[in-house]
Amino acid sequence: MSELLIRCDCGWNEHIALLTYWDAPEMYLQFYLVAGRWWQRLWVAVRYVLGYKSQFGAWDEIVLGREAVREMASFLDDFLADTPEE
Ligand SMILES: [Zn+2]
Numbered sequence: 001m002s003e004l005l006i007r008c009d010c011g012w013n014e015h016i017a018l019l020t021y022w023d024a025p026e027m028y029l030q031f032y033l034v035a036g037r038w039w040q041r042l043w044v045a046v047r048y049v050l051g052y053k054s055q056f057g058a059w060d061e062i063v064l065g066r067e068a069v070r071e072m073a074s075f076l077d078d079f080l081a082d083t084p085e086e
Pocket residue numbers: 008009010011012015062063
C-alpha cells in the first residue's frame with residue numbers, strides 16, 4: 001500500500017486529504033470532513049431532515065501549496081508506474 005497525506009496550506013490540522021493505492025488500477029482520494037460544534041451539526045441535521053439542498057451541492061476543499069502539488073504529482077507518477085493498466 002502507498003499513501004500520501006496532503007495537508008491544507010492554511011495549516012489547520014483538520015484540513016487534510018489522503019491518497020491511497022494498492023496493487024490495483026484504482027486510487028482512493030479521501031477528505032477528512034470537519035464535524036464542527038454540536039450546534040453546527042444540529043443545524044446541518046435540521047436542514048437535512050427538512051430536505052434543504054444547496055444549489056451549489058455539498059463541497060469541501062483544501063488548499064494546495066506548491067510543495068504539496070509537487071508531492072502529489074510525484075505520488076501520481078509513482079501510481080502510474082507501479083500499477084497495472086486495466
Ligand atoms: Zn485549510
